[in-house]
Amino acid sequence: MDSRMVTDPLADVRVLRIGDRLAGRTLTRLLTDQGARATVVDLDDPDARAKAIAACAGCDIVVDAGAIGRADAAGLGFDDLAPVRPGLIYCSLPVFPPAPADVAPGAGGASAGRVSAGTVSAGTVSAGTVSAGTVSAGTVSAGTVSAGGVPVDDDIAIAAELGLNFVAGREPRDEELPVGSSFGAFLAAGYVMAALLRVRRDPSGQRIVVPLAAATLTTVARRLIRAADPALVDPVAGPRLPIASRYACSDGCFVQSGGAYSRFVETFVDVIGRPEWRPEAVQALLGLPTAADEAAWRGRLDAVFLERTADEWERAINDAGGSCTRCRTRAEWLAEPHARESGIVVDDGTSIRAGRAVRVFEAAPDGGSPAPRDGGAAQRGDGVAQRGDGVAQRGDTVAEHGDGVAVARNGGGLGDSGSPLRGVVVVDLSIVLAGPTCGRALGDLGADVIKVDDPHRPISPYGWLEVNRGKRSILVDLRRDEGREVLWRMLSGADVLLENYRHGKLDQLGFGFADVARACPGIVYASLNAFDVGGPWAARPGWEHNAQAATGMQLALGGWGPGRPPDQVTYPLNDFGTGLLGAYGILLALRRRDATGAAQFVAGSLARTATFISSPLFEEQAADRAASSVRWLRCPDGYVGVLHSVSGRAASEGGALDGDLIRDAADVAGRAASREEAAERLRASGFGCVVVRGSAELPDRPWVRDSGLVVEWEHPRWGALRQSRARGWATGFEPSPSYPAHDPGQDTSVLLAEHGYDDVDIRRLVESGAVASVPLFEMWSVA
Template sequence: MAGALDGIRVVDFGHYIAGPLAGMLLADQGADVVKIDPPGGPRWDTPANATWNRAKRSVTLDLKDPDDLEAARRLVASADVLIENFRPGVMERLGLGADAMIEANPRLIYCSIPGFAADDPRAGMAAWEGVLGAATATYTNAGDGLARSNNPVLTAVPISSSYGAFLGVVSIAMALNARERDGAGQRIEAPLFDATFAAIGSAGLLVHDPAKRSPDRSAGWVNQYECSDGRWVMFHAANQRFIDRFIDKVGLDDWREEGLHLSEEVAEDPEKTAELLRRMTALFKTRTAKEWEQLVSDALVCCSVIYESSEWMREEHARASKQVIEVEDPGYGTMLQPGVNPRLYGSPGEVRGPAPAPDADRDEVLGPWLEGAPEPASPPQTRLLRKALEGIKVLDLCIILAGPTCGRTLAEFGAEVVKIDDPNRPGGVRMHNDVNRGKQSVLLDLKTEEGRELFWKLAGEADVVAQNLRAGRIDLLGLDYEELRKRNPNVVYASMNAYGHEGPWEERPGWEQLAQAAAGMQARFASDRPYRQAFPINDYGTGLMGAYGVALALFHRQRTGEGQHVKAALAYTACTLQSLFFQDYEGKVWDEPRGQDALGWNPLQHLYRASDGWLFLGATPDQLPAIGGVEGLEGAAGLEGDALREFLAERIARATAEEWTERLTAVGAGVAPTRSVRELMADEWVQDHGLSLTREHTEIGLVTTNGPSPRLSRTPPEPGDPASKPGSDAREVLEARGLGEDYERLLAGGVIAIDGVVAS
C-alpha cells in the first residue's frame, strides 16, 4: 500500500537538525526526497544523519558552481516541495529564493525553517540549538517546579529544532491539501524560535486574576519515588479515580480512613501533604521499581520505571510497538532508530531503506529522475483558498493536552472544530484556555443513549473525529473507528495515547511525565533524583504529529476518496524528539550532556555566567581565532578543552550579557542571554508577532496564551477566538445542524450542560 505522500517529490537543502528531520518525516510517509549536500557530504558529521537521511536520495552540489546551481534549479522546478533551513537571505543570494522558485514552478511549496524569522532582528545570527534554548527560556524553566539551583540547565533534547521540523511538516501537509483543491503552491516560514512557543504552551499561560487560577492539587500523588533496588519510578495519580484504584490495589484502607486519599483536602493542608509524601516515599521503598511499575499499571494507574534511553530502545514494548525499529545501515551496521511517527493505517508510512552515501544517487537523480518529472499541472484556479482546511468539520473528543492540541492545530488552519467534553469528568475541562481556542464547546454525556445518538448525528457529517482516551475506553462507548466508518466510510479518525497502539503497554494510561520517564528524558536530566525537563514537549509534540497525520490522511482522501485511521502517541514523539542521539549500534557511546549541572556540549557550545546573568555562546572551532580577537577574550585562540572553558567562564563573568552579545555576534558567533518564560511572553516583538496573546476570556478576564507560529503566504493559520465557556456553544452547534428543537430537552435531561463545569 502506498504512503500518503506517494509521488510527492521533495528537494531537501536542509542541514544541522531541523531541515533533515523535516525531510525524514516526509520520506517516512512515502515522499521521494532528494537530499542536497555540499561536496564531501553533510555539513555536520553525526550518527543522527543515519536517521534523518534514511530512505532519501543523495546528490552533492556546490551551489557556488554555475553548473551545479543550474542543476539545483532544475530539481526545484520538478519538485512539489522544497525544504531549506539556511539563515534568511542565503537562498535568495544564490538565486534559489522563494519568489523566484515559485514563479518558475507555481505549484511549489517552499518551506523555510530558519533559526530566526526573516523579520526578526536576530535573523542574521548563527541560531545554534543552544542559542535558541537560551532565547526561549528552555534552560531556565523547571518542568517539575523544582530546581537544584538558580543556574540554567542545558537539555540535550533539541526542542527548538524538533518543533521547527514538526511545524514545518504540518504546514507542508496543510499546503498540499490547499494545493490539491486550488492548484497553487505557497511560501512557508517556520522559524525555530517561533516554533518553540508551541512547546512552551501551558508554561506561558497566565490567568491575570489570581482568584480565577486553578490550584495545583496533585501533592504527593504525582511524583518520582525511589524504590528498594535504588531505581526510581514516575508515579502519576492526578485524579481521584486513579488515587482510589491505587489505594485499593495496594491495600491502604487506613490511609482512606485518615483522609489521605482525598487529593483536594490533602493539597490544601500542608501537614497532610508532608505526611502523604513521607508515607509514599517509605511505601515505594518496599518493592523494586519493576514490581511497582507492573503492580500500579495492573490497577490502570500511571507508573513507569525511569529508564535510560539505551534501556528503552531494547524494552519489549518499545520494539513491539515499533517506536524503535532496526535499520541495516551501510556505515553503522544494525542500528536502532526512532520508528515512523505518526502512523497511518490506510496509507501506511514505512522506512524504505537506510541513508545513502553522499552523492550515491547523482546519476539517477540528474538523469532519469529529472526526466521522469510529471508534466506541469494546469494553472492555479482563479479562486484560491484562504484557509488550508476550509470546509473541513472536526469533532474533538480529546482531553488534557495532546489530543486537544491536535484539534487546536486543525482549527488554526481553518477547520470547523466542535470540542466535546464530559460534563461529569472530575476536574472539569483541563487546560481549556490553552488548547481549546478557536473551537466551539459542547458538554455532552456520551455515557447516555441520547448523548450517543447526538454524537452520531454530529459524526455523520464530520470529516475528522479525534480522541485520546486510553486504548479500549472508546470501544466501550461504541464510538471506535470501526463503528464510525460503518456510518461514515470516508471519515479520518485520529487516536492518540501514551505508549503506542500496539505492544503490551498499549492499554496503560499515561501523561507527559510518563513518556519522559519511559523514553529516557528524566534519567538524562537527573542528578540526585530524576527531574522532568522543561515544558510538556511530548504532549504538544504528539498533538502536532496527530495534526500532521490528519492532514496527510485528508490529502490522501482528496486523491483517493478513502478515509482511514491515524494514530500518534506520546512515546512515539519522545523517540522522535530525541533523534539527535536516539540511535543504538555496536560501539555507540551515550555522551550527550546529562544532569542538573549540564551547561554545554563543549567550550564553544556552552552556557556562561556574565556579570548580570547567563548567556549561551554558540560557535565553531574555526571561529576561535576571531573570538580570541574580541575585547576581553584575548588569548582564547591558543586554548582548548577544559582550559578554554575555564578561560571563557572567567572572562565572560567580567561584562554584561548585552555587552558580550554585541561583541561576539560581531565576529559571527551566536549568543543569547537566558530568559524566563514570563519575560519571553511579555517581549514586545513576541507580542507584535502573535506568539504571545493576551485576550479577554468569558468569566475569567484577561488570559495570556501562546499563538500559532508558522507563516504561510496564502493560507496562514490564525489563533481563532479565545476559548469559550465550557458548553456555551451547544445551542449554536445544534441549530447549525438543524437540531435546535432538541436543545431544551437535552439540557433538561442532563445530556448536555452549559453551567457548572470549570475550565481548569
C-alpha cells in the first residue's frame, strides 16, 4: 500500500530565535525540522533590536536563547514583543526555575533567573497556580549560570547539580552530552505545541518558561521516589541475572546483552548452547539471593562471550529473536547502514547530521501503512517517504468545528480550558519507560490517558509509579478474542493510540497502524521503539542500554576500568527523551489531523533520540563545547568541579588551567570543611566552580522544593508517597494537577462500564481472564 509523509507539519509557522545558547538552538531545530521557518538575531549585533522587532511582526514563536537577561536588557522581552505580534508565543529557557531569595547565583549553582515580587512567588509556583499575566518579562531570564562572576556552561551546571556525572565511589566525570539543553528543548517543544493548539481559540499572547534543570529532573525521577512504608522495596534493585550487561568478546570488542523477560532468557541460553541453564536462568531473572550469586552468574557469562566475536554474537542472538548489540563508536554508528536507511543519520554528501528527532507520517487515502516501503514512495534525504498532494478526509467520527479549533475525535475541543488536551483520549499500550513517559506527558497537558497492560507481564513497582501517574489503568489479555474486543471498544472513542513494542509486533495481533486507521478514522497512532521504523534493525528488540551501545554512547563513556571498556550512562536518558519527543510528535500530529482529518503515524525510537542528543558532538556545534572540561577536586563531603578555560583565574593568566593553577585550586579545596565552603573560597579566588550533588539531596534543594517539582501525596493503597514532577510554566495554560499512579487494573470495572459493558459482561470477562487487576507490589512475581 502507498504511504504518505507529512514532510512539513509546521510549514505555516514562523520562529524568531534571539541568542545562541544550545538549548535555544535545539528547540529551534526541533521546530524547523518539522517545516517551521526561523530567523536568528545575534544579540551582539548593534541592530539586534530593530531586526528582531521587524522579524517578530511576522512570526508566531520567539525562542529566547540569550544569556542571562540579555533579551530583556535589549528591549526584546515578552512585554516588548507581544504588542508587535498579537498571539505571540514567547519561550524562555532559564537554567533553573524561579527561586526565592535564599537561592542565588553562585550558591551551589542554583538560580539563573528571578521572578520578582508581585509576579510569581515561591508559594504560588509550588502550588501550581501560575495564572495568565503573572509571569512578566524581565523577571525570568534565560541564560548561563554565573558562578562567582564566571559563566558556567548550562549542561555542566545541571549535570553537577543533579548528580548526572556522579556515581558513589567514583570520581565524577566530564559530562560531554548536552543533557540539560536537550531535555529543556524536548519539554519546551511540547509546551510550544500545546500553546499553538490553544492560540486558535485564545489569541492572546502566551509566555512559556521551561527551566532546563526542571525538565532534566525527568532523567533521575526514579531515584527520587520514596514510599513511607519501608516494606515497599523495589525488587528490581536487588541481585538479578546480569543478562542486561556488557561483555568482552573474543576479538576484544564488547557487546551489550539484553533481555528483560523470560522468553529472551530462554532464547539466549539456547543460542549460547547452554539449554540446561534455562530453569535456573529464568528464575534468576526475577531475583537472586545474594550479590555473590549474581557475581557467579557474571563469571559464567564472561566465559561464554569470549567464545565468539562481537559481530558473531550480535548476529546469532538477534537472528534468534533475542537482544544483543555490539558496542560501536560514534563513527561506526554514523556509517552503520541501519542508521542511514532508517533516516536516523542523514548524509547529504556535504555533511553528516542527525535526522529528525521524531517523524510524523500521514495515512494514504486507503489507510495504508506509513512505514517506508522498498520501491514505494519517493525518498527524501532523511530516509522518509514524501507526502503526495492528496490527503484523507476527516471521518464521520471526527467532530467538525467551524472556527478551526483543534478537535478531539469524541467531539471535545482541544485547548478549550486551562488544559490544552482536555477532551483528548489516549489509549496507552506502551511498556517500561519511553512510551509510558510519553503518555504521562500528555496527561500532564490534560489528556485522559488509559493505561492498558498485559496481566501476565511482570512490572517494576517504582518504575510503574514514576511513569504512570495521572493515568487510569486496565489489564487486558490481547491474546484472547474477548480482550481484543475490549481494546477495539476503547479505540472507537480514542484520539491517540500509543505503543512501544518492536516494529510490527502489534500487526500480529491485528492492531497495526493500517488496521486501526481503517477502523478509527482520524486517529493518531504513535510508535516508540528501540531502533525505529525502516532499516534492517527495525524489528530488533532493545532497551536503553542497547541504544546507548549502538550509537556510541557507551564507548564514549568508557575509561573507568582497565582497557577502557564501555560504560553506561547511569540514567535512562534515551527512554525519557524518546517519551518527551513522542509527546511532541503527537501534538504535531493532532494539529495536522485537525487540518486534514487523516490518520497520523508518529515514529520515534531510542536510537534516534540517542543520535539527536549526541549530535552537537559530531555536527558543527562540537567546537562550542570543546572548552567545557572540568577538573574534579575532592572535599571531605564530596566533590567540586573547577572549570578549565572559563575560569577567571585561567583567563587572566593566559588560558586554560595549568598545573600551578590546579594545585592552587586543590589547595583551596583541601583546606575547606565542605563542598560549599570549598566552592565559596574557589569563587572568591576567581575560579569557575560547580558543586557536585547526589540525587538524595535534590528534594531539599530550594529550586526543587519551592518550585513544586517534588510532590507528596497519599496513595490510596500504598500510603504516603513522594516523587518528582518535571514541568514548565505557561501563562496560557496550567499542567494537570495529576494524581499518584493507580495499581495495575485498578480502573478495569469503571472503564469497562464506560465502554458499554454491564455487570454481567464484566464478571464474564474477569472470570475468563480477559481482564484483571493486581496489586502493584505483587505484579513482579507474575510469571
